[in-house]
Amino acid sequence: MYNNILQSIDNIAIWPVISFVIFFLFFLCLLWYVFTADKEFINEMKQMPLNDGVTNSNTPINLP
Amino acid sequence: MELERFSYDNKVVKAFIIATVVFGLVGMLVGLTAAIQLFYPIFNFDTQYTTFGRIRPLHTNAVIFAFVGNAMFASIYYSMQRLLKARMFSDTLSWIHFWGWQLIILAAAISLPLGMTTSKEYAELEWPIDIAITIIWVVFGWNMIGTIIKRRERHMYVAIWFYLATFITVAVLHLVNSYEIPVNFFKSYSGYAGVQDALVQWWYGHNAVAFFLTTPYLGMMYYFLPKAANRPVYSYKLSIIHFWSLIFIYIWAGPHHLLYTSLPDWAQSLGVVFSIMLIAPSWGGMLNGLMTLRGAWDRVREEPVLKFMVVAVTAYGMVTLEGPLLSLKNVNAIAHFTDWIVAHVHVGGLGWNGFLIFGILYWMVPRMWDTKLYSTKLANLHFWLGTLGIIFYALPMYVSGVVQSLMWKEFNPEGFLVYKNFLETTVQILPLHMLRAFGGALYLTGAIIMTYNLIKTAYAGKFIPNEAAEAAPLTKIYHAPNSGGWHHRVLEHKPILFTVLSLVAILIGGVIEMVPTFLIKSNVPTIASVKPYSPLELHGRDIYIREGCVNCHTQMVRPFRSETERYGEYSKAGEYVYDHPFLWGSKRTGPDLQRTSGKYSNAWHYNHLLAPDAVSTGSIMPPYPWLFEQVIDKEQTAKKITALRRVGVPYAEGYEATANDDLDAQAKGITDNLKADGIDVMPDAEIVAVIAYLQRLGRDIKAEKTADSNTTNKN
Numbered sequence: 219m220y221n222n223i224l225q226s227i228d229n230i231a232i233w234p235v236i237s238f239v240i241f242f243l244f245f246l247c248l249l250w251y252v253f254t255a256d257k258e259f260i261n262e263m264k265q266m267p268l269n270d271g272v273t274n275s276n277t278p279i280n281l282p
Numbered sequence: 283m284e285l286e287r288f289s290y291d292n293k294v295v296k297a298f299i300i301a302t303v304v305f306g307l308v309g310m311l312v313g314l315t316a317a318i319q320l321f322y323p324i325f326n327f328d329t330q331y332t333t334f335g336r337i338r339p340l341h342t343n344a345v346i347f348a349f350v351g352n353a354m355f356a357s358i359y360y361s362m363q364r365l366l367k368a369r370m371f372s373d374t375l376s377w378i379h380f381w382g383w384q385l386i387i388l389a390a391a392i393s394l395p396l397g398m399t400t401s402k403e404y405a406e407l408e409w410p411i412d413i414a415i416t417i418i419w420v421v422f423g424w425n426m427i428g429t430i431i432k433r434r435e436r437h438m439y440v441a442i443w444f445y446l447a448t449f450i451t452v453a454v455l456h457l458v459n460s461y462e463i464p465v466n467f468f469k470s471y472s473g474y475a476g477v478q479d480a481l482v483q484w485w486y487g488h489n490a491v492a493f494f495l496t497t498p499y500l501g502m503m504y505y506f507l508p509k510a511a512n513r514p515v516y517s518y519k520l521s522i523i524h525f526w527s528l529i530f531i532y533i534w535a536g537p538h539h540l541l542y543t544s545l546p547d548w549a550q551s552l553g554v555v556f557s558i559m560l561i562a563p564s565w566g567g568m569l570n571g572l573m574t575l576r577g578a579w580d581r582v583r584e585e586p587v588l589k590f591m592v593v594a595v596t597a598y599g600m601v602t603l604e605g606p607l608l609s610l611k612n613v614n615a616i617a618h619f620t621d622w623i624v625a626h627v628h629v630g631g632l633g634w635n636g637f638l639i640f641g642i643l644y645w646m647v648p649r650m651w652d653t654k655l656y657s658t659k660l661a662n663l664h665f666w667l668g669t670l671g672i673i674f675y676a677l678p679m680y681v682s683g684v685v686q687s688l689m690w691k692e693f694n695p696e697g698f699l700v701y702k703n704f705l706e707t708t709v710q711i712l713p714l715h716m717l718r719a720f721g722g723a724l725y726l727t728g729a730i731i732m733t734y735n736l737i738k739t740a741y742a743g744k745f746i747p748n749e750a751a752e753a754a755p756l757t758k759i760y761h762a763p764n765s766g767g768w769h770h771r772v773l774e775h776k777p778i779l780f781t782v783l784s785l786v787a788i789l790i791g792g793v794i795e796m797v798p799t800f801l802i803k804s805n806v807p808t809i810a811s812v813k814p815y816s817p818l819e820l821h822g823r824d825i826y827i828r829e830g831c832v833n834c835h836t837q838m839v840r841p842f843r844s845e846t847e848r849y850g851e852y853s854k855a856g857e858y859v860y861d862h863p864f865l866w867g868s869k870r871t872g873p874d875l876q877r878t879s880g881k882y883s884n885a886w887h888y889n890h891l892l893a894p895d896a897v898s899t900g901s902i903m904p905p906y907p908w909l910f911e912q913v914i915d916k917e918q919t920a921k922k923i924t925a926l927r928r929v930g931v932p933y934a935e936g937y938e939a940t941a942n943d944d945l946d947a948q949a950k951g952i953t954d955n956l957k958a959d960g961i962d963v964m965p966d967a968e969i970v971a972v973i974a975y976l977q978r979l980g981r982d983i984k985a986e987k988t989a990d991s992n993t994t995n996k997n
Contacts, residue, residue, distance in 0.1 A: 264514040270364035
């Protein structure tokens with residue numbers, strides 16, 4: 219039954235192909251984006267939660 | 283450069299914290315009440331406003347939108363200011379957001395017990411409240427993006443990305459799923475019908491879990507876990523991969539809620555594949571959280587905040603492994619419609635969301651009141667009560683789910699169902715339901731102890747309404763250092779570009795999933811005998827929706843022999859073309875009703891709804907005496923017909939003027955039939971409409987079969 223439904227849509231086969239291509243490209247870009255990242259920048263980002271600029275709280279501000 | 287002095291707004295955070303605790307207790311108490319009703323039905327207090335069908339959505343809405351929602355806002359307002367080194371964009375917007383959200387919760391708490399519901403899970407609230415949610419959500423986003431724009435920190439930490447993705451995606455989900463046509467101020471019909479309604483609803487339902495219960499909480503994990511552990515996150519690179527792959531993959535997985543239903547097969551398979559892939563980013567995130575504690579595990583032994591967080595992250599890991607496994611068709615065939623799913627969501631809700639909230643509250647409150655936690659001992663007691671509560675909740679529900687499934691599917695050597703009567707399963711699992719309620723009670727007790735502990739902490743300290751801070755302002759012109767990572771700096775200091783990219787990422791999955799399903803609209807095999815509901819049946823259906831029958835009864839016979847033997851022919855997509863909204867349900871506390879027509883007499887339904895236990899001994903269904911006293915509002919008939927015509931149901935032009943004549947005629951047929959059995963009933967009593975609706979369920983398909991066999995005979 220489903221075959222009939224699907225076959226009656228024009229160019230249905232393009233949908234899974236589009237999905238796959240988008241998916242594949244997306245992850246290639248993501249991996250490139252992460253692996254070429256600047257180390258110093260990553261370290262700077264990592265420290266962000268621990269450095270909140272608070273001046274009067276008893277919260278200890280820790281730097282490594 | 284000169285440092286700017288400013289302050290962080292703690293007042294609105296405090297307000298959200300109070301709301302979190304209050305609504306947490308209320309939501310859990312309602313949940314406990316609903317749990318008790320499942321083995322002790324009289325616990326509905328014999329009023330229509332507190333039956334299981336009405337308070338189950340109250341419980342889910344309270345814990346999701348009031349408890350988890352308020353905790354999310356408290357944490358976002360706290361962490362966002364500190365991560366961006368800026369006070370929130372506008373205090374006024376913060377307070378509009380706070381009070382608006384609480385009013386929405388109040389409206390939900392009133393309207394759901396009154397039976398005003400769309401019946402779509404986690405989107406039950408009626409259209410005026412939907413509009414209010416939209417407005418308040420925009421206020422929240424406006425305030426958030428405004429803060430990002432006036433920030434003093436050039437780059438956005440990964441937690442902020444999660445918050446932004448939450449804002450964008452929830453907005454899209456809410457708008458698409460809430461497409462409904464009002465009948466009056468308190469009632470609307472979904473703009474989608476049947477299969478499409480189901481697909482949109484579960485695309486929404488699944489992603490509400492993803493973007494309301496998961497992404498903001500991951501952002502919170504990435505901020506509060508490093509804070510509590512006093513060390514940076516294990517791998518920032520992993521958190522980037524975690525973010526993008528999670529938001530990209532999550533959005534595709536919704537159809538796994540509809541396996542073996544009438545949804546087209548390709549959509550089901552797409553949902554399964556993406557669900558399995560979700561294990562990777564989820565576990566990446568979980569490991570990133572746990573590894574943050576490397577070298578600090580000794581502190582986990584002493585620090586209740588870390589204990590709660592470790593269990594929360596572990597529960598996240600367990601649920602995100604279990605979810606994909608449940609989406610495998612062979613596992614789903616066993617688990618779907620059973621208590622297994624209830625166990626699954628509660629490991630997520632109680633473990634991941636609940637415990638992360640408790641950890642964050644124990645961390646934030648002493649700091650905001652500039653003091654120490656009143657009692658570490660009580661916090662530890664809370665931790666153990668909560669953990670035992672989760673175990674006592676989840677284990678019996680897992681066992682119960684498997685028992686249900688095995689009993690539903692058991693055949694004897696002659697090929698007949700061993701437990702033909704659905705009630706045999708219901709009675710069998712009652713002790714497990716009692717244990718589950720015990721688990722819930724333990725968890726609630728822990729939360730009460732926390733409330734006491736937090737109040738004592740607040741009284742011991744002094745609240746800091748505005749926490750002083752200083753940071754250098756951003757320079758207008760920014761030159762990124764000329765190193766290899768330039769593209770990061772480009773993306774992560776451009777919030778608008780970033781938001782647009784997140785939107786694109788989530789839209790791709792949604793569009794590819796939806797478009798073909800909407801294209802086949804005209805191609806769903808039409809079944810000639812399927813006709814729109816009669817006016818009386820329509821009233822009956824709306825009462826069915828009002829009473830929340832869908833919370834316990836499905837209308838979806840899956841294509842398994844165990845189901846076709848028990849209920850009748852399996853469900854077809856073409857049967858639901860006039861169902862606005864669809865009422866497939868997601869849980870079988872009682873039997874499926876899709877093939878009810880003609881199974882029982884009108885008198886049976888009459889007696890059964892009046893006193894279920896008297897007709898089916900041991901039934902845990904509550905009685906519905908008010909259906910016999912309340913009358914149908916016939917003035918609404920025309921409006922209902924008109925609204926449904928607007929969403930495509932082919933009622934003839936002008937039919938609304940004469941619809942009530944048909945209604946009266948059909949009601950007379952039923953009352954006459956009841957009279958023959960010695961039952962006197964008002965023709966416009968609600969029970970008559972409900973009987974009409976129940977006798978309609980599946981009748982079209984049976985009519986088609988009769989027509990077919992007649993044709994064959996003639997040939």
